[in-house]
Amino acid sequence: xxxxxxxxxxxxxxxxxxxxxxxxxxxxxxxxxxxxxxxxxxxxxxxxxxxxxxxxxxxxxxxxxxxxxxxxxxxxxxxxxxxxxxxxxxxxxxxxxxxxxxxxxxxxxxxxxxxxxxxxxxxxxxxxxxxxxxxxxxxxxxxxxxxxxxxxxxxxxxxxxxxxxxxxxxxxxxxxxxxxxxxxxxxxxxxxxxxxxxxxxxxxxxxxxxxxxxxxxxxxxxxxxxxxxxxxxxxxxxxxxxxxxxxxxxxxxxxxxxxxxxxxxxxxxxxxxxxxxxxxxxxxxxxxxxxxxxxxxxxxxxxxxxxxxxxxxxxxxxxxxxxxxxxxxxxxxxxx
Amino acid sequence: xxxxxxxxxxxxxxxxxxxxxxxxxxxxxxxxxxxxxxxxxxxxxxxxxxxxxxxxxxxxxxxxxxxxxxxxxxxxxxxxxxxxxxxxxxxxxxxxxxxxxxxxxxxxxxxxxxxxxxxxxxxxxxxxxxxxxxxxxxxxxxxxxxxxxxxxxxxxxxxxxxxxxxxxxxxxxxxxxxxxxxxxxxxxxxxxxxxxxxxxxxxxxxxxxxxxxxxxxxxxxxxxxxxxxxxxxxxxxxxxxxxxxxxxxxxxxxxxxxxxxxxxxxxxxxxxxxxxxxxxxxxxxxxxxxxxxxxxxxxxxxxxxxxxxxxxxxxxxxxxxxxxxxxxxxxxxxxxxxxxxx
Numbered sequence: 001x002x003x004x005x006x007x008x009x010x011x012x013x014x015x016x017x018x019x020x021x022x023x024x025x026x027x028x029x030x031x032x033x034x035x036x037x038x039x040x041x042x043x044x045x046x047x048x049x050x051x052x053x054x055x056x057x058x059x060x061x062x063x064x065x066x067x068x069x070x071x072x073x074x075x076x077x078x079x080x081x082x083x084x085x086x087x088x089x090x091x092x093x094x095x096x097x098x099x100x101x102x103x104x105x106x107x108x109x110x111x112x113x114x115x116x117x118x119x120x121x122x123x124x125x126x127x128x129x130x131x132x133x134x135x136x137x138x139x140x141x142x143x144x145x146x147x148x149x150x151x152x153x154x155x156x157x158x159x160x161x162x163x164x165x166x167x168x169x170x171x172x173x174x175x176x177x178x179x180x181x182x183x184x185x186x187x188x189x190x191x192x193x194x195x196x197x198x199x200x201x202x203x204x205x206x207x208x209x210x211x212x213x214x215x216x217x218x219x220x221x222x223x224x225x226x227x228x229x230x231x232x233x234x235x236x237x238x239x240x241x242x243x244x245x246x247x248x249x250x251x252x253x254x255x256x257x258x259x260x261x262x263x264x265x266x267x268x269x270x271x272x273x274x275x276x277x278x279x280x281x282x283x284x285x286x287x288x289x290x291x292x293x294x295x296x297x298x299x300x301x302x303x304x305x306x307x308x309x310x311x312x313x314x315x316x317x318x319x320x321x322x323x324x325x326x327x328x329x330x331x332x333x334x335x336x
Numbered sequence: 337x338x339x340x341x342x343x344x345x346x347x348x349x350x351x352x353x354x355x356x357x358x359x360x361x362x363x364x365x366x367x368x369x370x371x372x373x374x375x376x377x378x379x380x381x382x383x384x385x386x387x388x389x390x391x392x393x394x395x396x397x398x399x400x401x402x403x404x405x406x407x408x409x410x411x412x413x414x415x416x417x418x419x420x421x422x423x424x425x426x427x428x429x430x431x432x433x434x435x436x437x438x439x440x441x442x443x444x445x446x447x448x449x450x451x452x453x454x455x456x457x458x459x460x461x462x463x464x465x466x467x468x469x470x471x472x473x474x475x476x477x478x479x480x481x482x483x484x485x486x487x488x489x490x491x492x493x494x495x496x497x498x499x500x501x502x503x504x505x506x507x508x509x510x511x512x513x514x515x516x517x518x519x520x521x522x523x524x525x526x527x528x529x530x531x532x533x534x535x536x537x538x539x540x541x542x543x544x545x546x547x548x549x550x551x552x553x554x555x556x557x558x559x560x561x562x563x564x565x566x567x568x569x570x571x572x573x574x575x576x577x578x579x580x581x582x583x584x585x586x587x588x589x590x591x592x593x594x595x596x597x598x599x600x601x602x603x604x605x606x607x608x609x610x611x612x613x614x615x616x617x618x619x620x621x622x623x624x625x626x627x628x629x630x631x632x633x634x635x636x637x638x639x640x641x642x643x644x645x646x647x648x649x650x651x652x653x654x655x656x657x658x659x660x661x662x663x664x665x666x667x668x669x670x671x672x673x674x675x676x677x678x
Contacts, residue, residue: 029443029454032436036458036555039472057484058491126354133350141358143672148365150604150664152612154636155657156364158650159371161641162386208364211357240349269465271615276641286467290619293471300475307468318463322456326559 040311047073047305054301073305077101100288101306108284109313111199112267115206116260122207123214124256128248130215131222149212153272164201164277168193197281205273210263217262221255222248258324261317268314285310369657376650383644395651411639411648417627418635424538425545425631426610432550433606434599437557442587444558445565455562458555466552470619473548477505477620505544541620541629549616553609557602564598565591604667611660632656 045061046054048069053060060066080097130141163170168190175187195201229251230243238246271286279287289306292299318325379391397403401412440458444451461469479502480487486494490502514520568591576586614633617623623630623638632652640649 025443025446025448028439029448032440033454033457035551036461039469039476039551040461042476043468043472055484055487057480057487059487122356126357129350129353133346139672141354143668144366145357145361146668146672147664148361150608150660151365151369152608152633152653152656152660154612154614154633155372155653156368157636157653158375158640158646159368160364162371163368204360205364208360211360215354215357240346265463269467269615271465271467271618272637286465286615289465289467289471293619298475303471307471311464311468314463315460318460325459326455326563 043304043307046300047308049073049301051301054304073301074309076299076302077305077309100283101285101309104283104285104288105309107199107282108268108310111203111206111282111284112264114199114203115210115267116263118203119207119210119263120214120256120260123211123259124218124249124252126211127215127218128222128244130219132227145212145215148209149216151209153209157272157276160205160273161276164195166193167195196277197279199282202274202278202282205277206267206270210266213262213266214259217259218252218255221252225251254324257321258327261321261324264317265314372650372653372657375646376654378647378650380646381648386646391647395647396655398648399651399655414627414630414635415632415652418630418632420537421539421542421627421629422611422613422631425542425549425613426607428538428543428546429549429553429610430603430606432546433554433557434602436550436554437602438561440554440558441561441565442591444562455559459559460555461552462556464552466613466615467619469548469552470616473544473551474620477544479504503540505540539624539628541624545613545616545620545629548620549610549613553606557606560598560602561595564595568594600667604664607663608660611656611663 045063048063048071049060049067050070051072053067054073063069078099078101080099126145169192172187172191175183178184195204225248230238230240230247233243233247234240268284269286270284271290274284275287275290278284285306289303289310292303292306374388376395377390377392378387379389380387398406398409398411399415401407401409401416406412440454444455448454476488478488479490485491486499486502489505493499493501572590572594573586576590581589612633613631614637617629617631617634620629623634633656636649636652636656639645639652
C-alpha cells in the first residue's frame with residue numbers, strides 16, 4: 001500500500017525535483033553529521049598530536065598524513081605540572097609526580113556506580129508502591145517528587161554547603177537540648193562528623209537528585225504490567241515480597257537498565273556539587289578537568305587527552321546500553 | 337490470614353518502600369529550599385559565620401536595584417545583565433534545538449539508510465559532560481591574534497571568504513538595535529525605547545554558548561521527536577495523501593499539531609537546563625569582560641562562595657527558583673491531570 005502510493009506520487013513529480021529533494025535531504029543530514037562529529041574528532045586528533053603541533057596555524061587534521069601520532073599528551077595526563085621550561089627532556093619527566101587523574105577517575109567510577117545502583121533500586125521500590133498500593137495523598141506526593149526533577153542545583157547549594165560542612169555539629173546542637181545524658185554524649189561523639197570530601201555525602205546527594213527521575217520512569221513501567229501478574233503468583237503461595245523479588249523485579253530489569261542510562265550520565269557528568277563539596281578529597285573527573293585549565297594559556301594537548309580518557313567509559317557504557325538509550329532518554333517526556 | 341490484616345500489611349510495605357525516597361526528597365529538596373529562603377531574608381551579609389536574624393528583603397532590593405541606594409549598584413547591574421543573557425540564551429537555544437531536532441527527526445523518520453547509525457551519532461553528544469563540550473567549543477571559538485593569524489571558527493570563516501567578520505567571540509560587545517538607526521528611533525517614538533537599548537541586546541559570547549549547547553542537545557530533541565513520530569500511525573499520512581495533501585501540508589496540518597505535547601516537553605526540559613546553566617559557561621571561560629556571558633547561576637556562585645555574601649547569593653537562587661517554577665509547575669500539574677484522566 002505504502003510503496004504503491006509513494007511510487008505513483010514520485011513518478012508524477014518531474015525527476016529533477018525528486019533528485020533535488022533527495023540531494024537536499026542528504027545534504028542536511030551530512031552537514032549535521034559533520035557538525036555533530038567534528039568537535040569530538042578534533043578533540044581526539046588533538047590528543048594524539050605532538051606538543052609542537054597542537055597549536056599550529058593552519059591546523060592539521062589527518063593523523064599519519066599531517067603528523068605522526070604520539071601518546072605524549074596521555075603521559076601528561078597522568079603526571080603533574082611540568083617542573084620547568086624544558087619539559088621535553090626525559091629526566092624532567094622522571095621527576096614529575098603522578099597527577100590526580102587516576103584517583104579522580106576511580107572516584108568517578110565508584111560514585112557513579114553506587115549512585116546508580118542505589119537510586120535505581122530505591123526508586124524502583126517506591127515506584128512499585130506508587131503503582132500498586134493505595135497511598136493517601138498519592139497525587140500530591142507524586143507532584144512533590146516530580147517537581148524536584150527540574151530543581152536548579154544553585155537553589156540548594158547554600159544549605160547543602162552548610163549542612164555538609166558540619167552535619168555532626170548541627171545534630172549535636174539539637175541533641176544537647178534533650179536532658180538525657182547518653183543522648184548528649186552521643187551528640188558529642190558525632191560533633192566532628194563531616195560529609196564534605198567524602199564518598200557518602202556526594203553519593204547521598206546524587207541519589208536524592210536521581211530518585212525523582214527513577215520513580216517517574218519506573219512508575220510508568222509498572223502501570224503497564226498487569227496487576228494480575230503477581231497476584232497469580234501470590235495465589236500460588238508466594239508472599240508479596242517473594243512475588244516482587246521473583247516475578248516483578250526480573251520483569252522490570254530491562255526498564256531498570258533503561259532508567260539507569262540517564263542516572264549514569266547525570267552522575268558521571270555532575271560538576272557543581274563536587275566542585276563545592278569535594279574539592280580536596282573524593283573529587284571526580286569534571287572538576288579535575290576544569291582545574292587543569294588553569295588561568296591564561298590552556299594546555300590544549302593535555303586537556304584533549306584528559307577529555308578523551310574521561311569520555312571512553314561513557315562511550316563504552318552508551319554503546320552497551322545503546323538499545324535502551326533511546327527509550328531511556330525519551331521515556332517520561334514522550335508518554336503514549 | 338484475614339483480609340483486614342493483609343490490607344494493613346500491604347499498606348505498611350507500600351509505605352516502607354517509598355519512605356526512604358520521600359524522606360530524602362523532603363529533607364534535601366523542600367527543607368533546603370526553605371533554608372535558602374531563610375538565608376535570603378537573613379542578616380547574613382558577609383563572612384562564613386551564619387547569622388539568621390531576619391532583616392527583610394534587603395538583598396532582593398539590592399538585586400533589582402530598588403531604591404536610591406541600590407539603583408546604580410554593581411549587584412543590580414550584574415543581575416540585570418545576567419537575566420538578559422539567560423533569557424536570550426534560553427530562547428535562541430530552544431529555537432535552534434527544535435528546528436534542528438525536528439528536521440533531523442523528519443529526515444530519519446523516512447527510514448534513510450543507516451538510520452540507527454545517524455541516530456546514535458546525533459544522540460551521543462547528550463551523554464557528554466557540559467565541561468568537555470564547553471572546553472571543545474571554547475577552543476574552536478578562540479579567535480587567534482595578529483601574530484598567529486585567525487584560528488578555529490574564525491579561520492573557517494576566513495577560508496570561506498568572510499574575513500571581514502573576525503570577532504573576538506568571548507569579549508566582543510553586545511549587539512543590539514542601535515538607538516540612532518531608523519528602527520531604533522521608531523521604537524523610541526512609540527515608547528518601546530527599551531528594545532533599542534543594550535539592555536535588550538545579545539552578546540556574541542551568548543551566541544557561542546548557544547551553539548555549544550545546541551550542539552549537545554539538538555540530538556536529544558531529535559530523539560524525542562522521533563519517538564513521537566513513530567507513534568503516529570501511517571494510516572493518517574496515507575489518508576491525507578489520498579485526500580491530495582502534499583508532504584509539506586501533512587507536516588503542517590497533521591504531524592506538527594499531533595506532536596504538540598512533545599514540543600511542550602522539549603521546551604520545558606530544555607528551558608530548565610538553560611535557566612540553570614553553569615558548567616558550560618564556566619568551561620567556556622566564565623562571565624567574561626563586562627559580564628557579557630554572565631548567567632544567574634554564575635552570579636550566585638561568585639556572590640556566595642567567592643565573596644562570602646550568603647544572603648545576597650541566596651536571594652539570586654530564590655529568584656532563579658521562582659523563574660523555573662513559573663515554567664514547570666503549570667506543566668507538571670497539567671501533565672499529572674492528563675495522566676489521571678486516562
